[in-house]
Amino acid sequence: MELKVKNLSVLSGKEQIVKNISFSLNENEIVALVGPSGAGKSTILRSLNRLADKESGLKVEGEVLYDGKNIFTSYSLNELRRKIGLVFQKPCVFPGSIYKNVLFGIRHHKSLKKSEADDLVESMLKKSHLWREVKDRIYKSANILSLGQKQRLAFARTLATDPDILLLDEPTSSLDPYSTHEIEQVLLELKQNKSILLVTHLLQQGKRISDRVLFISSSNGPGEIVEEGTVSEIFDNPKNNETKIYFQNS
Amino acid sequence: MRYYFRISKDICFKSFSLISALLTFGILALGLWLIVLKGFSAVSFDFISSSMSQGGLSGGILYQIIGTFILIFTVLLIVSPLSVGIALLRSFYLKNDKSRKIFTTFLYVINGIPSIIFGIFGFFLFVKFFGWGKSWLTGGILLSMMILPTVSLSLSEGISRIPKDYIESAKSLGLSSSAVIFSVVLPQSFSSFISGLLLGLARAAGETAPLLFTATIFSGADIPGGIKESPILSLPYHIFTLAQESYQPQALENAWGSVFVLILIVVFFSALALPFRLKSHEEANV
Ligand SMILES: Nc1ncnc2c1ncn2[C@@H]1O[C@H](COP(=O)(O)OP(=O)(O)OP(=O)(O)O)[C@@H](O)[C@H]1O
Ligand SMILES: [Mg+2]
Numbered sequence: 001m002e003l004k005v006k007n008l009s010v011l012s013g014k015e016q017i018v019k020n021i022s023f024s025l026n027e028n029e030i031v032a033l034v035g036p037s038g039a040g041k042s043t044i045l046r047s048l049n050r051l052a053d054k055e056s057g058l059k060v061e062g063e064v065l066y067d068g069k070n071i072f073t074s075y076s077l078n079e080l081r082r083k084i085g086l087v088f089q090k091p092c093v094f095p096g097s098i099y100k101n102v103l104f105g106i107r108h109h110k111s112l113k114k115s116e117a118d119d120l121v122e123s124m125l126k127k128s129h130l131w132r133e134v135k136d137r138i139y140k141s142a143n144i145l146s147l148g149q150k151q152r153l154a155f156a157r158t159l160a161t162d163p164d165i166l167l168l169d170e171p172t173s174s175l176d177p178y179s180t181h182e183i184e185q186v187l188l189e190l191k192q193n194k195s196i197l198l199v200t201h202l203l204q205q206g207k208r209i210s211d212r213v214l215f216i217s218s219s220n221g222p223g224e225i226v227e228e229g230t231v232s233e234i235f236d237n238p239k240n241n242e243t244k245i246y247f248q249n250s
Numbered sequence: 251m252r253y254y255f256r257i258s259k260d261i262c263f264k265s266f267s268l269i270s271a272l273l274t275f276g277i278l279a280l281g282l283w284l285i286v287l288k289g290f291s292a293v294s295f296d297f298i299s300s301s302m303s304q305g306g307l308s309g310g311i312l313y314q315i316i317g318t319f320i321l322i323f324t325v326l327l328i329v330s331p332l333s334v335g336i337a338l339l340r341s342f343y344l345k346n347d348k349s350r351k352i353f354t355t356f357l358y359v360i361n362g363i364p365s366i367i368f369g370i371f372g373f374f375l376f377v378k379f380f381g382w383g384k385s386w387l388t389g390g391i392l393l394s395m396m397i398l399p400t401v402s403l404s405l406s407e408g409i410s411r412i413p414k415d416y417i418e419s420a421k422s423l424g425l426s427s428s429a430v431i432f433s434v435v436l437p438q439s440f441s442s443f444i445s446g447l448l449l450g451l452a453r454a455a456g457e458t459a460p461l462l463f464t465a466t467i468f469s470g471a472d473i474p475g476g477i478k479e480s481p482i483l484s485l486p487y488h489i490f491t492l493a494q495e496s497y498q499p500q501a502l503e504n505a506w507g508s509v510f511v512l513i514l515i516v517v518f519f520s521a522l523a524l525p526f527r528l529k530s531h532e533e534a535n536v
Contacts, residue, residue, distance in 0.1 A: 081424040109424060158422075
């Protein structure tokens, strides 16, 4: 399913955080959202699954169409959030076991038999490349995992609800190069039947796996998309001056 | 010069707080010591397992203990669901700060109402208007109203300490509000709830005033069979009555014995709350 964002603006009170954001995320596509810290990347992701307007008290204007229908009016919150899954920048694991954490979302959407649940936990932990490290302690507390392990657990948890669209906020920020590579391979696999919007600070990551790149900047006030293009267009031949400087420095 | 002034000010404050603390604990310890001294010798297995006779001059306090536990249990059943409802209302459904502050003040006001007022209110509403006469249920309801603010506020504070990330992560997975409440909010604030509840119950167990003319009598009741005209005996009221007969040494001794048992019950509930209180501080550090 595709996601179409038209003139999205997010406001805190009267102050705009991002404005006039328009882009589309097509089926089987990975789009990278890059830009400096504080530009509004997380805010955009959070408004696409309605955390911004429902939980943070921000005002969201504009139109977002998922499968042709407006996400603000045509979907129930629970349905929408299951279809459009978000993996947070800062991983948060729930008290309880690793096993319980993986099933935390999905068991509210459908009932699973014990064997189905076991299988699902295993396959999700394998997809998030955590299985090898935790397979002997999946019934133990998830709280003692390392930051990078928590990040992969949060990924597995969202993946388990089988969203159509994945919003990933720096999913590899706490991972070593090897695990990062593994996760990137998984994203390429997932692309077969999902669309992915990926916030990343790693330009190489954008180069390696994304189909298109959006560059967002807030140097002139609220965050805006100042350049958009295919990987080669934007990395090798940026038109925007700020984009150029940003890429030269990384 | 200023330096020495500051130091001496420091010492002043330190000694002042130390003396206040010592004074408070001293009085408390003295009271407890007196109760143990006077009460312990009056308590025996017979005393707690037989019913009273001769107007409290002999026999034991079995039905007073049972009556007190009936009240505690009733309060537990009433307060648990209501306090959860009130705490959720305060934490989630009152969206703006102003209405939340008004609501909180309202709870503190209820908390501050002298307990005899609850007694009068219960007397007119339940005893007279509903025609229940004296009833254990009235006692339970009044005590519940008294401790409801304590328990709700304790739970509500526990809820406000839950990291926002937990709730947002759960919502982002498509959980409905009620699912978030049952799988994140309540489990995460459980220890605050229990600690508030136990402290409230300890307080309810020792109250006399709301029960005086609504729920308890001095003698002639055992286990209530219904609601109307079903009074119970209770420890606080028993102590209250015996203490008025203190010219009789046997009455006084039994009063001390009852005080000792009541204190044990109260201390028991407060002590049960301790591990939960410690735990709720840990949760806050997540
Ligand atoms: N709930 C909120 N209320 C008010 N302002 C907010 C809120 N959430 C975010 N902001 C502001 O919006 C701006 C963008 O924040 P955001 O987290 O989206 O940036 P980001 O691009 O994700 O940065 P980073 O790369 O550091 O994660 C920041 O200036 C931030 O202070
Ligand atoms: Mg961010």
